[in-house]
Amino acid sequence: MARSPESTVEPVDAPAGFRVTLDDFDGPFDLLLSLITKRELDITEVSLSVVTDEFLAYLRALDTGDGYDSDGLDQASEFLVVAVTLLDLKIASLLPQGELVDAEDVALLEARDLLFARLLQYRAFKEVSGWFAAGIEAEAHRHVRSVRLEDQYRETTPELKWTLSLDDFAALALLALTPREIPTVGLDHLHAPLVSIREQAAHVVALLRQGEPLTFRQLIAGAEVKGVIVARFLALLELYRNSAVGFEQLEPLGELTVRWTAENWNDENLVNLGADYGQ
Amino acid sequence: MASETQVDEAPARGIPDHIEVTRALEAIFMVVDEPQSVVGLASAVGRPVKEVRAAIADLVADFDGLNGGPQRGFELREVGGGWRIYVRSDLDDVVRDFVHTQNPSKLSQAALETLAVIAYKQPISRGAIASIRAVNVDSVVRTLLGRGLITEAFTDSETGAIHYETTDLLMVQLGINSLDELPKISPLLDDGSEGFDDVR
Amino acid sequence: MASETQVDEAPARGIPDHIEVTRALEAIFMVVDEPQSVVGLASAVGRPVKEVRAAIADLVADFDGLNGGPQRGFELREVGGGWRIYVRSDLDDVVRDFVHTQNPSKLSQAALETLAVIAYKQPISRGAIASIRAVNVDSVVRTLLGRGLITEAFTDSETGAIHYETTDLLMVQLGINSLDELPKISPLLDDGSEGFDDVR
Numbered sequence: 001m002a003r004s005p006e007s008t009v010e011p012v013d014a015p016a017g018f019r020v021t022l023d024d025f026d027g028p029f030d031l032l033l034s035l036i037t038k039r040e041l042d043i044t045e046v047s048l049s050v051v052t053d054e055f056l057a058y059l060r061a062l063d064t065g066d067g068y069d070s071d072g073l074d075q076a077s078e079f080l081v082v083a084v085t086l087l088d089l090k091i092a093s094l095l096p097q098g099e100l101v102d103a104e105d106v107a108l109l110e111a112r113d114l115l116f117a118r119l120l121q122y123r124a125f126k127e128v129s130g131w132f133a134a135g136i137e138a139e140a141h142r143h144v145r146s147v148r149l150e151d152q153y154r155e156t157t158p159e160l161k162w163t164l165s166l167d168d169f170a171a172l173a174l175l176a177l178t179p180r181e182i183p184t185v186g187l188d189h190l191h192a193p194l195v196s197i198r199e200q201a202a203h204v205v206a207l208l209r210q211g212e213p214l215t216f217r218q219l220i221a222g223a224e225v226k227g228v229i230v231a232r233f234l235a236l237l238e239l240y241r242n243s244a245v246g247f248e249q250l251e252p253l254g255e256l257t258v259r260w261t262a263e264n265w266n267d268e269n270l271v272n273l274g275a276d277y278g279q
Numbered sequence: 280m281a282s283e284t285q286v287d288e289a290p291a292r293g294i295p296d297h298i299e300v301t302r303a304l305e306a307i308f309m310v311v312d313e314p315q316s317v318v319g320l321a322s323a324v325g326r327p328v329k330e331v332r333a334a335i336a337d338l339v340a341d342f343d344g345l346n347g348g349p350q351r352g353f354e355l356r357e358v359g360g361g362w363r364i365y366v367r368s369d370l371d372d373v374v375r376d377f378v379h380t381q382n383p384s385k386l387s388q389a390a391l392e393t394l395a396v397i398a399y400k401q402p403i404s405r406g407a408i409a410s411i412r413a414v415n416v417d418s419v420v421r422t423l424l425g426r427g428l429i430t431e432a433f434t435d436s437e438t439g440a441i442h443y444e445t446t447d448l449l450m451v452q453l454g455i456n457s458l459d460e461l462p463k464i465s466p467l468l469d470d471g472s473e474g475f476d477d478v479r
Numbered sequence: 480m481a482s483e484t485q486v487d488e489a490p491a492r493g494i495p496d497h498i499e500v501t502r503a504l505e506a507i508f509m510v511v512d513e514p515q516s517v518v519g520l521a522s523a524v525g526r527p528v529k530e531v532r533a534a535i536a537d538l539v540a541d542f543d544g545l546n547g548g549p550q551r552g553f554e555l556r557e558v559g560g561g562w563r564i565y566v567r568s569d570l571d572d573v574v575r576d577f578v579h580t581q582n583p584s585k586l587s588q589a590a591l592e593t594l595a596v597i598a599y600k601q602p603i604s605r606g607a608i609a610s611i612r613a614v615n616v617d618s619v620v621r622t623l624l625g626r627g628l629i630t631e632a633f634t635d636s637e638t639g640a641i642h643y644e645t646t647d648l649l650m651v652q653l654g655i656n657s658l659d660e661l662p663k664i665s666p667l668l669d670d671g672s673e674g675f676d677d678v679r
Contacts, residue, residue, distance in 0.1 A: 121611065124664045125599070129591035131662050132598075135653040136586070141571050142654065143578050145309045145553070145564040146512045149378065149425070150365060153510060156375055157382040160426055162452040164391065169453060170462035173395035177411060177464070294573050299549075306552030306570040310578050323576060348548045349541075352505030370506035373494050377507050377523045410625035417627060417648065418513060 019058075020051050029055075033082060033123065046086070055079050082122065200228065201235035202270055208245060208260040216256040242269060293325020300326050300334040301341075308338075314361025335362060382425065393419045394428055398449065398461060402432040402442035428452075493525015500526055500534040501541075514561025514651065535562060559651035586622075593619045594628060598649070598661060602632035602642035628652070 020029050025046070036046070059076055164172070204219055216236070220229050236258060239245045244262040249255070294303045303324050307315065321331040335355065337346070344350030354367045366374045386394070393416050396408055409416045420443065423429045432444040450456065494503045503524045507515070521531040535555065537546070544550030556565045566574050586594070589612075596611050597603055608616045620643065623629045632644040650656065 118611075125592050125595045125611070128599075128662055128664050129588065129595045132591050132595055132653065133586070135655070139652055139654040142568060143310050143566040143571060143574050145508070145566075147310070148312045149510055152371070153375060153378045154425070157378060157425070158384040160386070160428075160452070161384045163385070164453075166453050166455065166460075167462060169391075169395055169398070170464055172392055173399045174464045176392040176396050177399065298569065298573070302549065302552035302567075303570060303573045304552070306566045306574050307577055309553045309564055309566055310574050324573065349499075349502070352502040352507075353509045364509060366506045366509050367502075370498070370503060373498065373503045373524070374506050374510055378510060380523065406625050409627055410621060421512060 020054055022047060022050055029079070029082075033119075036086070036119075051086075052083065055083075082119070086119070197231045197235045197238065198270055200232040201239060202267075204232060204235055204239065204258075205244070205265070205267075205270070208258060209265070211260065213248070213257050213259040216258060219258060244269070300324055300330060301338055304331070304334055305338060308355065308362070308364045311363065314358050314363040316361045320362075382422075386422070386426070387419075390419045390422050394423055394445070394449070397423070397429055397443055398445045398458070399464065401444040401458075403444075404435065404438075404440040404442050406440060408443075500524055500530060501538055504531070504534055504538060508555070508562070508564050511563065514557075514559045514563050514647070516561045519561070556654075557656045558654055559647045560656060586626075587619075589616075590619050590622055594623055594645075594649070597623070597629055597643055598645050598658065599664065601644040603644075604635065604638075604640040604642050606640060608643075 019027060020032055022032075025032055025035070029051075032046070032051075207214060207219060216233075219236070220232055223229050223232060236245060240247065242262075244260070244265060246259045246261040248257040248259060294300070304320060307320065307323065317328055317332050317335065320335075321328040324331065326334075339355045340346055341348060342351040342354050350367070352367055352370050353364050355362055356365050358365075389412075393408060393412060396411055397403055400407070400411070405416060405420055408420070420429070424431075424443075426448075427446055428449045429443045430446050432442045434441050445458070450458070453461075455461065494500070504520060507520065507523060517528055517532050517535065520535075521528040524531065539555045540546050541548060542551040542554050550567070552567055552570050553564050554567045555562055558565075593608060593612060593616050596608050600607065600611070605616060605620055608620070620629070624631075624643075626648075627646055628649040629643045630646050632642045634641050645658070650658070655661070
């Protein structure tokens with residue numbers, strides 16, 4: 001049942017679902033994903049707003065007045081998952097590129113790859129969920145021997161030793177019935193990252209404003225979590241877009257030095273920083 | 280919750296020709312709780328009573344080791360007008376020991392907590408218990424049923440979910456005469472956990 | 480799965496010498512309602528694990544008709560971490576009318592995908608699931624808990640986040656014996672995605 005990586009980029013849905021019509025693409029949404037994952041379609045060429053508009057129209061058509069059926073909801077949630085990832089992917093590909101030297105392009109590509117990998121990961125789980133569905137379906141038709149214990153054995157089971165007082169019993173009930181988590185309407189699903197690019201930008205600004213140029217290596221010193229390093233890198237790109245920092249690199253893949261270049265920096269600039277990333 | 284797979288399917292009327300009656304019968308005997316009458320079995324497999332009777336005799340001999348195979352650890356016996364598989368009596372002691380170790384005299388913490396949930400929330404479905412306890416409670420419920428501490432109260436006609444309630448035995452163990460004597464626990468819980476019920 | 484019962488009883492003394500292990504195992508399989516691990520069975524019959532393993536293999540072959548007898552209407556399967564008697568799949572339709580199991584309703588696509596994420600990434604916190612699925616998974620996780628397909632593994636002492644893992648019941652419902660039998664998708668998950676998991 002092992003699957004080759006190739007197999008996961010094939011469309012899995014029946015063509016009946018959500019379809020997209022774009023300038024250079026017309027077909028099922030899933031096929032669109034397949035093309036992007038196969039890199040046969042450039043993500044920057046895809047208008048996400050058009051895709052989103054079409055999807056909303058599609059959902060409205062599904063709404064029969066009694067709300068959506070579960071297929072519709074499944075599709076809606078799938079769309080959101082993928083759209084968020086596509087959005088990230090697109091942002092990464094639209095980040096400033098013009099004046100960057102090759103090494104940054106490489107690094108940028110890595111940031112994109114990370115998002116790309118997440119899209120792949122999502123699709124892998126989606127694919128394999130079919131295996132789960134098939135397994136559960138097949139096993140539901142199997143019959144296991146599960147019969148009442150013969151009376152002669154039932155009667156000879158050891159007598160129960162009951163040691164609990166009434167109050168102990170009530171305490172146990174209280175313990176078991178107390179919800180362990182306070183239910184909240186989480187915003188996590190809106191893809192709020194625990195690592196904030198804004199926070200990382202603030203950290204970088206604090207270091208660089210002292211005047212001395214620092215290498216990227218120095219800037220990420222002490223950051224052990226890959227996500228933090230990525231966020232710090234993205235923060236630098238954002239600062240670069242705001243003309244707050246300059247880069248210097250003597251050779252490809254060599255040490256990257258970051259210089260503070262802002263003339264009129266105001267910490268309020270931080271507030272809008274990284275807004276494109278959904279913070 | 281409803282059993283889509285069985286309800287709208289046509290009942291099995293007889294077995295395909297290539298399947299031997301003995302094989303179909305032994306399969307049926309593996310899953311049934313109650314002794315099965317020859318007539319009922321004949322109608323289930325769609326073969327004449329005479330043929331089914333002969334097949335059962337063949338199976339009895341087979342399990343007894345008279346057809347060239349080993350004498351099985353189980354046997355087919357006619358009890359109360361029907362046939363059922365029982366542990367062969369030579370092996371009673373082995374099985375008794377086994378059952379003994381599977382049913383220790385003390386309930387586990389998990390079983391006690393589940394029992395407490397049922398006591399305060401009865402009648403309650405297995406799914407609702409599971410969502411409160413956040414664990415699979417199937418085997419615990421079976422243990423409690425086996426111990427006679429809970430029993431099936433009713434089956435929801437819509438969802439098919441069995442609801443459980445506690446028995447007099449639990450009240451005896453707790454030394455109370457009525458469930459009203461259970462100490463009150465925080466009234467907030469009556470509302471709070473309702474939301475979990477829609478899981479099933 | 481047998482952990483609902485505490486094991487503070489003395490182990491069974493084992494079976495008398497004149498009884499074959501295969502016959503004792505057959506008898507035990509007639510009364511159990513959970514998968515039985517080889518180790519548990521070995522302790523029940525008081526014989527070495529190796530011998531019990533061989534006896535089980537012998538029984539499997541026997542029921543499959545490979546030891547000279549007929550292919551039985553039932554079979555011994557290793558599912559969810561242990562062995563149990565199942566009706567042979569050719570005969571599923573024949574016995575369907577005799578079993579009153581309710582098949583639970585189908586899981587939604589979102590639930591299946593979440594289940595897949597948990598199966599491959601366990602133990603995993605709800606937040607981490609949400610960041611992979613990028614949607615709210617609270618109600619889906621509750622459904623899976625209620626179905627007994629996942630359970631709480633531990634609570635992170637620092638963050639307080641509950642981590643979830645899959646249960647033996649999931650393996651039973653998938654008809655597999657170990658998580659190793661899940662399809663391999665790791666080549667896709669390895670590259671690059673690590674950074675995102677670390678974040679949570």
